[in-house]
Amino acid sequence: MRSVKLAGISVPAIGQGTWYMGEDPARRSAEVAALQQGIELGLSLIDTAEMYAEGGAEEVVGQAMLGRREQVFLVSKVYPHNASQRGLPLACERSLKRLGTDCIDLYLLHWRGQYPLAETVEAFERLREQGKIRRWGVSNFDLDDLHELDNSDCATNQVLYNPAERGIEFDLLPWSQANGLPTMAYCPLAQAGRLLKHPLLAEIAERHGATPAQVSLAWVTRTDGVIAIPKAVNPRHVQLNAGAASLKLSEEDLRAIDQALPAPTRKQRLAMV
16 A cells, blocks of 8 residues: 655555544444454554544544554544643543543644644644654645744644645645645545546546546545545445555546546635535
8 A cells, every 4th residue: 555654654645534423322333343444454544533523533533443553543633722732732631531542643733723823833842742642733724824834843734635626736735745744635535425426537437447436535645745534434435445545547537537627727715624
């Protein structure tokens, strides 16, 4: 499986997302099993957040990591309203407890909020010094936000990115690649998997003996420094996500996608969901 250097560690270019997990107790066992299956298939990066089911997703991840913590690169995110010098360490402790671990590999600011970036960064650095987190990063930051942050210790920027949402390609993604800042792509299949019904992706998938979801994941991770974090609970979908790592799209495929779902020709407002 192709890897990306993230926070000084090689991680798979395709990981596992957990948005909407932990909301229904009846689905808890299936969600835990899906994450564990993904770990076994090499999808060892797991992304979660205190926002997801108000901590419920972190609890699911904690269960999934039992006896497997050393196999997982763990990413979680803090609410902006908790990203103060006082609030961030308290939020981190709550996340650590739900996750059942003593350290988060990568801790992200979920989006910008009321607190100055310098204050949040200082709180992140204190957590790192204490061994509560290994590295920190951001999410939903546009290029001007990264310029304002101006900190080489930022390990990643997690943003919305898929063939139908290409706004970051105008300036944010090129800048990130030029500056060695890995990009984590959330919703790589679009919300609710809307891209899976696109006729072109279906056509490309048929040529490769693949699925539209695999085509989308292969497209998102086609360039260096980009990690996709799709969510899956169905065992077959987990298996297909892992298999997408070996799918290589042709130049013809890429040109067809560019024609049907073109890259931006001017600056766009950063898309968020």
